[in-house]
Amino acid sequence: MIQTLSKQVGGITYFWYLYRDGRTIQIYHGVTEQWKLDQDVSDEKKEQYSTRRQAKRRMEELIAEKQAEGYKQDDIYGMQPGRKEREKFRRRTFWFAYILMGLGLFQFVTPFSVLPIVVFGMGIPLMLLAFLGKGYLPTWLRIVCFVSYFFMHVIHQQESYIPYLFPVLSIGTGILLWFHLRKTRQQMKVEQ
CATH class of the missing domain: 2.20.140.10 (WGR domain)
Structure with missing residues (x-):
């Protein structure tokens, strides 16, 4: 530094x-x-x-x-304010995207189901991404995170009625997060 x-x-x-x-x-x-x-x-x-x-x-x-x-x-090196926070947010969101995709694939591939409390626990970070990611994520992706959180909350309440909704939401949201973060990382490399 x-x-x-x-x-x-x-x-x-x-x-x-x-x-x-x-x-x-x-x-x-x-x-x-x-x-x-x-x-x-x-x-x-x-x-x-x-x-x-x-x-x-x-x-x-x-x-x-x-x-x-x-x-x-x-600021002779052109460092943008909040760069460290953005990098920390990106790194944590990448890990969260990998966990979402992994849990979704786990439920598709194996006959076991993910516990409803785990589904609800994965929904909470999605809600946080929707509300706290204002400066980091575009609006459409924040809306996707909020809708995923809402449906994961419904799955937590009514698990037996919608068996494949969690894996679809989990994989879809994880892929959207991963692609967006990958695209922004490539744009940051081009700017440097």
Whole structure:
């Protein structure tokens, strides 16, 4: 994780580069036009911590200290805000899509049925995807997730009347989620 902070003083830009790699933080301080100053202001430090959490906390403290001194956080690498959250959402949704497809195929292939409580348990993440995936999933896919949740709730209540609805919903919703996430991943690779 790289963070860049800078501030302008008298036509000279002072900057800090903070780089965290696991438990190590590397800090570099300098100016853009060194020849305008009489002294050397460059500085380089390396700090090692026993846990990643300590390093992350120290990096946040350093950023807060520098912002209090008037430095502004730069976005020189074009990182979009919330990128980490989107990646986490995508990764979890991929796993959920695989689980949905696997449970659906399990019920089609084997003579065993999936317990109604498992069906209901799989419906709850679908409901969460429908309501919490507003910035991550398109509206049509959120509607599909909500309809699947609704029917899975009906299956939980009336399991014996609709035997093959869960596998069809599970496989269909899982495939739609998987294809959408795969398409967005390819678009992200093209943008980079």
